[in-house]
Amino acid sequence: MKKIAIQGIQGSNHHIVAKNYYHENIVLNECLSFDVLTDSLITQKSDEAIMAIENTIAGSIIPNYALIDKHNLHITGEYYLPIHHHLMALPNQKINDIKEVCSHPMALLQCKEFFKQYPFIKLVEDVDTSAVAKTIAEQKIKGIAAIAPKIAADIFELEVIEDEIQTIKNNETRFVILQTQKPQNNTAHINKASLRFELDHKRGSLAAILNVMSDCKLNLTKIQSLPIIETPWKYAFFVDVTFDTYEDYAKAKSIIQIMANNFKILGEYKNGRL
Known part of the structure; x- marks a missing residue:
């Protein structure tokens, strides 16, 4: 099975892309930063990697261009994923019970208009959307919610408090598929x-x-x-x-x-x- 490096953990948008792009059994190497993801490729811990490169709201992820260039990585494909942000927490809580929301800075940025309705909620940046959901579930933390894809709620048995909280509903992220060796792609395709x-x-x-x-x-x-x-x-x-x-x-x-x-x-x- 191919070893695929993703930024984040199961339940993240990178995980969704891996499932949709490969359509086969793969082994996920979970990386909590794009630098770690790149190292995973270079050291051959992973065969290929999935990297977000731009978003229709936030624009280009500039450091990722630099990583691809610096390490002479090869783009072998791409995938466009519609982004859906959901607010999730331990079951039996309402939004008025939530005092703090933790998520990736990009997710917080894309949902900032929603949280203007709830000034009592503190927004805290974290390294990954699904990692927050996992922590909440494992440590049974009440009063804190995560912004993550709905798949994370299913995996970690959380309850979705609010659906589709992203400011712009037509929101997509472009992901590129990377490897260290130049592929022998058929020019016809x-x-x-x-x-x-x-x-x-x-x-x-x-x-x-x-x-x-x-x-x-x-x-x-x-x-x-x-x-x-x-x-x-x-x-x-x-x-x-x-x-x-x-x-x-x-x-x-x-x-x-x-x-x-x-x-x-x-x-x-x-x-x-x-």
Whole structure:
């Protein structure tokens, strides 16, 4: 069975993605941080890893781009998960019994409008949504609730006090599938790529790259800049592109490789939106 590293524990959104993406028996390596998840791959404790990379409300998870780049990880696939946040606690409690809610900072951010109705509830950041649910269940803690996916309530036998408390109901997180070795993907099934490159400080240098993508019929779905730590005020660009034919992409790739500096292919894979 494949060993899959996830950020968090059973009942987390990463766990849901693992179940939905692999459709087979897998062994989960639970990691309480993305650094630990990355180390799990590098040290071969895991065959593949699932990493959240961006959210429709909170935007890009910048440190994760840096981890993928720094450790030369390969993106082999992606999965878009609708996010549903539920407030859960030990059974037989109502929301007025809750004095404190603990969850991952991203979950708290995505539910902040809901908690404006309950100013008496203290919001506390924690490392993982489901880890809080597990602690509440194991230690039988009353008066404290967790924000987590509904699967966590089922696993840890908690009661959902409030359903769907996220501010924006149409909320999705994009996850990428990672491994250390470059996969031998069939080009017939590849219609998306993640690229990384640097540009000289010249007028129109980025525009020239974007024109190449347009001329080669690539659709730019994401662009993100990150500072290059060793060189102040210089940035690396991370882009995602989709395409109808691999030949169009291959042509663009060969041109960009000449025009840009330190060009790197982070992954070529199937578009998870199709």
